[in-house]
Amino acid sequence: MTPSLAEFLIAHRIHEVECVIPDMTGIARGKILPRDLFLAEGQMRLPKSVLLNTVNGQQPDNGPYVGDTDPDMVCVPDAATVRVVPWAAEPVAVVIHDCQEWDGSPVALAPRGVLRRVLKLYADKGWKPVVAPEMEFYLVARQMNPHEPLQPPLGRTGKPEAGRQSYSIDAVNDFDPFFMELSSFCSQHRLGVETLIHEAGPGQMEINFSHGEPMDLADRVFLFKRTVRETALRHGIFATFMAKPMEQEPGSAMHIHQSITDVAGQNIFSNADGSETPLFGNYIAGLQTYIPQLMPMFAPYVNSYRRLSPFMSAPINVRWGNDNRTCGIRVPKSGPDARRVENRVPGVDVNPYLAMAATLACGYIGMCENLQASSPTTDSAWNVSHELPRNLEDAINAMRSCAPMREILGAAFVDAFCAVKELEYATYNRVISSWEREHLLLLV
Numbered sequence: 001m002t003p004s005l006a007e008f009l010i011a012h013r014i015h016e017v018e019c020v021i022p023d024m025t026g027i028a029r030g031k032i033l034p035r036d037l038f039l040a041e042g043q044m045r046l047p048k049s050v051l052l053n054t055v056n057g058q059q060p061d062n063g064p065y066v067g068d069t070d071p072d073m074v075c076v077p078d079a080a081t082v083r084v085v086p087w088a089a090e091p092v093a094v095v096i097h098d099c100q101e102w103d104g105s106p107v108a109l110a111p112r113g114v115l116r117r118v119l120k121l122y123a124d125k126g127w128k129p130v131v132a133p134e135m136e137f138y139l140v141a142r143q144m145n146p147h148e149p150l151q152p153p154l155g156r157t158g159k160p161e162a163g164r165q166s167y168s169i170d171a172v173n174d175f176d177p178f179f180m181e182l183s184s185f186c187s188q189h190r191l192g193v194e195t196l197i198h199e200a201g202p203g204q205m206e207i208n209f210s211h212g213e214p215m216d217l218a219d220r221v222f223l224f225k226r227t228v229r230e231t232a233l234r235h236g237i238f239a240t241f242m243a244k245p246m247e248q249e250p251g252s253a254m255h256i257h258q259s260i261t262d263v264a265g266q267n268i269f270s271n272a273d274g275s276e277t278p279l280f281g282n283y284i285a286g287l288q289t290y291i292p293q294l295m296p297m298f299a300p301y302v303n304s305y306r307r308l309s310p311f312m313s314a315p316i317n318v319r320w321g322n323d324n325r326t327c328g329i330r331v332p333k334s335g336p337d338a339r340r341v342e343n344r345v346p347g348v349d350v351n352p353y354l355a356m357a358a359t360l361a362c363g364y365i366g367m368c369e370n371l372q373a374s375s376p377t378t379d380s381a382w383n384v385s386h387e388l389p390r391n392l393e394d395a396i397n398a399m400r401s402c403a404p405m406r407e408i409l410g411a412a413f414v415d416a417f418c419a420v421k422e423l424e425y426a427t428y429n430r431v432i433s434s435w436e437r438e439h440l441l442l443l444v
Contacts, residue, residue, distance in 0.1 A: 005079050009035050009093060012084055018094040019044050021075055022111050022222055024420050025055045025300070026351035030075070030097070044097065045072040051099070051109045052416060054424045055301065065109060065416040073107050074100045081219050086188035087230050096219055108412040111353035115215055117410060118357045121364055127268065128261045129360050130340075132211035133221055136252035136348050137228060138245050139175065139203040140238045147434060150245050152202040153237040160202065172198045172205070175235075182231045189227055191220045200313060201249035211257065214356045221254070221352035243299070243347030244306035251307025251314055252348040256359050257332070259340035270336035278370075284341060285373040286366015287329050287359065288318040291345055292388050293402040295395035296421050297358035298346040302392050302428045307347050310382035315344050317387035321377040328381070328388070345388070354417075361408045392425050 009017065017038040020030040029050050033041070048066040052059045062070065075097035085092040099110035106113035122129055140150045141160070152160040155174030172179065179196065186193045195208040207224075209217060225241055232239035244251040260268045260283070269280040291298065299305055307314050315328035320341075322331045330342040341363070346355045365371070377384070389395035399405070400418045 005077060005082055005095070006039055008079075008082050009039065012091055012093065014084075014091045014093045016090075016092050018085065018092060019075065019077065019097055020094060021046070021050075021097050021099055022351060022353060023051050023053050024109070024111060024351060024354070024417055025053065026111070026222065026225070026353075027053070027055070028222070028226065029053070035093075043077070044075045046075055046099075047071070048073040048099075048107060048109070051107070051111075052420055054420055054427070056424070056427060058423055058427065060416075060419040060423045065412065065419065073110075074102060076100055080216075083189050083223070086185045086227075087234065094223070096222070108410045109416045111351055111357075112215070112218075114409055114413055115218060115353045115357040118361050118364065118408065119214060121408070122260070122360070126263050128263075128265075129214050130211050130259045130261060131214045131217050131356060131360075132209055132257040133217060133352070133356075134206060134208045134253070134255040134257070135221065135224065135241075136199050136204060136206045136254070138201060138240050138242075138252060139178070139205065139232060140240055140245065142236065142238055149247065150240070169198075172196065178231060178235045178237070181234065182228065185227050185231055186224070189223060191224050191227065193224070199250070199252075201246060201252075204250070204252065214360065215353075218352040218356050241348045243301070243304040243349045250312045253307070253314065253344060254346045254348040254350055254352070254355065256343045256346060256356065257340050258343065258359060258363065259338070260363075267337055267339055269339040269341075274336035276339070279367050280339065280341075281373045282367040282369075282371055283363040284320050284329060284331075284366070285371035286362045286364065286369075287341065287343060288320065288373060289371055290362040290365060290402070290405065291318050291328065291343070291359075293398050293405060294358045294362065295345075295389050296392065296399050296418065297354045298343075298350060299388075299392070299395065300347075300351070300421065301349055302425065304347045304349055305389075305391055305395075308345075308388060315381065315388070317381055317384050318345070319377040319381040319384055319387075320373060321381065324377055324381065326381040327377055331376075357409065361405060365404055365408065392421060396421050396425070 014035050017033050020028040023029050049062040049070050052062050077095045077097050081096035085094050099107035139153050141153045192210045193207050194210050197206050199206045228239045262268050310316050318328045320329035321327040323333050328345045343359045396418050406414050
């Protein structure tokens with residue numbers, strides 16, 4: 001049983017509490033309160049419009065989504081999320097909050113609320129989703145000029161990586177001081193991190209999480225991103241969760257493994273004899289049908305679509321296959337109890353709450369509507385044409401017009417989220433790129 005917040009804060013001699021919520025971009029927003037004030041208040045208030053911030057700090061006209069008066073919402077601490085902040089100079093705790101209306105109902109625009117909405121649909125069917133995310137990210141040299149390309153950092157050898165070092169132990173060891181401290185922070189932060197590998201790009205790493213309940217995993221991913229960035233800063237480098245930070249290198253994904261159990265804990269994707277159940281194919285079909293309709297939740301920025309290119313370790317369609325990493329939907333080899341689906345479409349730049357809500361929503365509709373999957377792809381899915389939107393604008397239009405997902409996720413959320421993404425896209429389109437200056441300035 002989770003100890004009470006008061007017991008936790010007193011036992012750890014906490015001075016201050018970081019009260020945070022994830023906004024639609026996945027950025028932590030909130031307040032820092034002295035411990036005694038936090039305990040006395042029991043909640044915090046924030047403008048509901050805080051949820052509508054774009055990644056660059058703008059907001060769409062928020063009247064249609066939160067009301068013309070920009071009212072407050074009530075943010076209630078989730079005691080299960082309290083953790084000590086391991087890098088703080090004095091004892092500090094962080095607590096993730098749920099966003100509620102004044103009548104206690106969930107705020108429709110809040111990412112945690114959207115995930116809870118989807119999980120309730122599963123609970124009503126007697127199903128329990130289980131997920132396990134894999135997170136890729138780059139370590140890069142500190143770069144203060146945004147117009148200059150990113151470079152790999154210098155490790156203990158004093159040299160940057162000269163080529164791709166997939167699964168190289170030596171390349172990981174080159175950053176031992178960083179990873180030793182990161183491991184310590186993750187342990188203190190109770191993040192449940194398991195495996196560390198070096199991915200294909202220079203300075204590109206992957207960390208896997210132990211499988212578990214989706215809300216808990218989304219919380220851990222949310223906290224993990226901040227932990228990695230903080231650790232990198234302490235070692236004189238940057239860590240980036242951009243989907244495609246380097247032009248000629250593979251992008252970074254957040255692959256989501258997912259399975260479903262019943263109330264008895266049995267995997268509903270497997271029969272007693274170990275064979276696949278019809279629900280397994282239905283779930284895959286739901287992903288195939290609806291992932292293209294929810295791409296802003298899997299690829300939320302202009303940069304995200306640069307990652308989704310063939311022969312760069314990223315999918316371009318929603319073909320599925322057994323142990324086939326060229327597919328957007330992969331079925332890893334496993335025993336019947338561990339039969340699962342891996343969604344390889346999401347970039348690591350996603351809001352983890354929304355990406356998990358979206359992928360589970362796709363599978364849920366597939367099972368409820370008895371959708372039928374395509375035949376498995378046995379060769380390279382990169383030889384199959386694109387089936388995903390090629391840019392953010394098309395993705396936004398597809399999501400806004402997807403009636404089944406408006407019902408599952410909530411029409412208010414879909415409209416507000418798309419408005420945030422449209423504003424980000426419009427802001428990006430005003431930027432004159434270096435390519436335009438180089439090739440158009442004197443030649444057209």
